[in-house]
Amino acid sequence: MITFEGAAKHYPDGTVAVADLDLTVETGRTTVFVGPSGSGKTTSLRMINRMVEPTRGTVRIDGVDIRDRDPALLRRGIGYVIQQAGLFPHRTVLDNIATVPLLVGTSRRAARARAAELMELVGLDPAMGRRWPHQLSGGQQQRVGVARALAADPPVLLMDEPFSAVDPVVRAGLQDELLRLQQELHKTVVFVTHDIDEAVRLGDRIAVFRPGGELAQYDTPERLLTTPVDGFVESFVGHDRGVRRLSFFPARTLPLRDDVVFEDDLKVEDVRHIAAEHPWLLVVDTDRTPLGWISERSLVGVPSGIRLSELDTVPYGHTFTAETDSLRAALDAAVLSPAGRAVGVDGDGRVLGVVSQDELGAALWSVAE
Amino acid sequence: MSAGVWDWSQGVWDWAAANWYFPQEPGRGIRPRLVEHIRLAYASIAIGLALAIPLGLACVRWKVLYPPLLTGVNVLYAVPSIALFFLLLPYTGFSDWTAILPLALYTLVILLPNVVDGLNQVPDHVRQAAVAMGFGPLRRLVRVETPVAVPVIIAGLRVASVATISMVSVASLVGLGGLGRLILSDGFRRQFDAPIVVGVVLVVLLAFATDALLVLAQRLLTPWARRDRRRGGPRRRRRAAVSPVGAPALESTAVAPPGKG
Numbered sequence: 170m171i172t173f174e175g176a177a178k179h180y181p182d183g184t185v186a187v188a189d190l191d192l193t194v195e196t197g198r199t200t201v202f203v204g205p206s207g208s209g210k211t212t213s214l215r216m217i218n219r220m221v222e223p224t225r226g227t228v229r230i231d232g233v234d235i236r237d238r239d240p241a242l243l244r245r246g247i248g249y250v251i252q253q254a255g256l257f258p259h260r261t262v263l264d265n266i267a268t269v270p271l272l273v274g275t276s277r278r279a280a281r282a283r284a285a286e287l288m289e290l291v292g293l294d295p296a297m298g299r300r301w302p303h304q305l306s307g308g309q310q311q312r313v314g315v316a317r318a319l320a321a322d323p324p325v326l327l328m329d330e331p332f333s334a335v336d337p338v339v340r341a342g343l344q345d346e347l348l349r350l351q352q353e354l355h356k357t358v359v360f361v362t363h364d365i366d367e368a369v370r371l372g373d374r375i376a377v378f379r380p381g382g383e384l385a386q387y388d389t390p391e392r393l394l395t396t397p398v399d400g401f402v403e404s405f406v407g408h409d410r411g412v413r414r415l416s417f418f419p420a421r422t423l424p425l426r427d428d429v430v431f432e433d434d435l436k437v438e439d440v441r442h443i444a445a446e447h448p449w450l451l452v453v454d455t456d457r458t459p460l461g462w463i464s465e466r467s468l469v470g471v472p473s474g475i476r477l478s479e480l481d482t483v484p485y486g487h488t489f490t491a492e493t494d495s496l497r498a499a500l501d502a503a504v505l506s507p508a509g510r511a512v513g514v515d516g517d518g519r520v521l522g523v524v525s526q527d528e529l530g531a532a533l534w535s536v537a538e
Numbered sequence: 539m540s541a542g543v544w545d546w547s548q549g550v551w552d553w554a555a556a557n558w559y560f561p562q563e564p565g566r567g568i569r570p571r572l573v574e575h576i577r578l579a580y581a582s583i584a585i586g587l588a589l590a591i592p593l594g595l596a597c598v599r600w601k602v603l604y605p606p607l608l609t610g611v612n613v614l615y616a617v618p619s620i621a622l623f624f625l626l627l628p629y630t631g632f633s634d635w636t637a638i639l640p641l642a643l644y645t646l647v648i649l650l651p652n653v654v655d656g657l658n659q660v661p662d663h664v665r666q667a668a669v670a671m672g673f674g675p676l677r678r679l680v681r682v683e684t685p686v687a688v689p690v691i692i693a694g695l696r697v698a699s700v701a702t703i704s705m706v707s708v709a710s711l712v713g714l715g716g717l718g719r720l721i722l723s724d725g726f727r728r729q730f731d732a733p734i735v736v737g738v739v740l741v742v743l744l745a746f747a748t749d750a751l752l753v754l755a756q757r758l759l760t761p762w763a764r765r766d767r768r769r770g771g772p773r774r775r776r777r778a779a780v781s782p783v784g785a786p787a788l789e790s791t792a793v794a795p796p797g798k799g
């Protein structure tokens with residue numbers, strides 16, 4: 170547990186980087202500091218490893234005032250990842266990762282073995298270990314940065330906009346990776362970002378900072394989106410927060426109908442009566458893997474005896490996994506579907522059923538207050 | 539015309555072959571002069587480097603040191619080398635030190651800004667990462683910042699070594715050794731050009747060979763420094779006296795070009 174007790178940082182030029190911060194970061198959870206530029210996120214983060222000394226107040230880790238700890242020793246137990254990765258250009262990737270173990274006196278051989286393990290953990294090919302940092306892409310460097318921060322197995326991990334210098338696709342991949350790692354490792358992660366979506370995605374708790382270094386709201390992502398405490402937080406989380414909020418509701422509550430799902434060896438005349446009532450039918454193969462939509466109109470004039478597999482289908486677009494996805498994913502799937510309906514699948518991608526617009530609308534209505 | 543040039547170079551070559559080495563008189567001939575030259579130049583460069591690195595580290599650690607130190611060494615650099623040799627003569631006599639002390643100082647003048655700029659040029663995020671991982675100030679300087687600065691230091695060393703090798707020749711004016719003896723004593727006094735040509739050619743060859751050695755050293759010491767390493771990157775903050783890898787650019791420091799006499 171990391172506690173800020175009235176921690177403040179005033180610079181001699183009068184800048185208040187952080188104003189009396191009171192906040193508790195829970196052990197084993199991801200806490201995200203989010204806020205506009207200059208709102209004191211980095212300063213607060215660096216108070217934890219004493220790269221910034223508060224001018225007032227105290228920071229404790231598990232009850233111990235960090236001023237009682239030697240800064241260098243304290244830092245070896247706290248991983249730190251920054252935006253440009255900060256890799257040492259003169260050390261190979263493997264030795265970069267091995268830095269802290271070597272610093273604390275682990276033998277070179279053991280440190281390198283550990284580094285190779287970590288490369289796999291963060292999804293890098295261990296063969297890259299012999300490269301120099303400049304021979305890696307930005308996203309790979311960032312993974313090395315994460316591996317290096319984890320090398321000495323520190324209980325605390327500080328991350329300052331670690332993914333903001335890479336493109337959105339790579340960023341999403343790195344976020345997934347972090348979520349996966351965190352499920353495995355349960356570190357106390359403090360993560361700084363400007364990006365509210367990233368915060369909602371990664372954080373168990375989110376601290377929103379406002380200019381002047383004040384804490385505006387400290388809450389779970391869900392509560393932050395449903396009940397922002399004031400206009401600042403509301404505008405910061407964005408006016409589409411309603412849609413974002415849907416990520417907190419499970420899609421498993423949606424009724425999935427399978428009376429409009431047909432296997433592709435059926436004949437046209439078998440489905441005509443259903444098509445009269447439902448404008449879109451979903452065709453699946455015998456494993457219930459989705460193949461595509463057929464519309465009522467496309468059946469007009471098709472002679473009897475033709476099998477569904479012989480008809481042209483409309484691509485089914487995205488699916489959502491009924492058991493694990495959120496309402497947001499279901500809505501997304503419906504919006505992107507040419508049929509305006511979302512296809513729910515199980516963990517193996519087999520169709521469970523289709524959710525109609527009416528039913529989706531009702532579900533959205535029920536979660537709105 | 540070619541016949542005249544041919545005869546002339548043949549004459550120079552014959553002179554060089556005849557005067558290369560005298561087994562009976564080991565102090566006479568061209569070879570001992572070359573050995574002296576190498577000894578004086580390399581000792582000066584080595585001492586200059588050995589001073590520049592700790593002084594540079596100190597200047598980075600305690601920033602207030604740098605301006606006065608740089609001004610001080612620059613002022614000394616402004617004193618003509620010949621004057622320094624003469625000034626030292628009463629103290630060090632005709633020993634190697636009379637040549638080495640001033641030349642080491644000149645090497646220091648050229649290298650110090652390179653060491654300081656090289657160290658300052660270490661990207662901020664690299665330094666921050668080192669701090670955050672628990673490197674103390676000293677360890678960070680030695681294990682991270684100095685190695686990263688090596689390309690810039692070697693670039694400065696290349697300039698300094700060429701300058702020093704050429705300046706050793708001047709030491710001969712005050713009766714010290716080196717290839718300058720061929721140029722100044724034998725050549726000018728006797729109105730005879732073969733020794734001058736041999737002396738100049740050997741100085742130039744020595745400078746080239748030394749430069750090649752340094753380039754090789756750089757390749758071996760910094761396999762990580764690729765030429766296009768910093769292309770367009772946002773990393774370079776301050777303009778260094780010498781570009782990280784490649785040609786020296788001295789105009790941003792107060793150091794005179796290597797042609798100093």
Ligand SMILES: Nc1ncnc2c1ncn2[C@@H]1O[C@H](COP(=O)(O)OP(=O)(O)OP(=O)(O)O)[C@@H](O)[C@H]1O
Pocket residue numbers: 180182184185186187204205206207208209210211212213363
């Ligand atoms: N050394 C310093 N001297 C004076 N002011 C400083 C110093 N370092 C930071 N500040 C100021 O403190 C404030 C908070 O800075 P901080 O880096 O914590 O912001 P941030 O929230 O991390 O911003 P960003 O999102 O842009 O990284 C800023 O206004 C900054 O200008």
Ligand SMILES: [Mg+2]
Pocket residue numbers: 210211212329
């Ligand atoms: Mg910041």
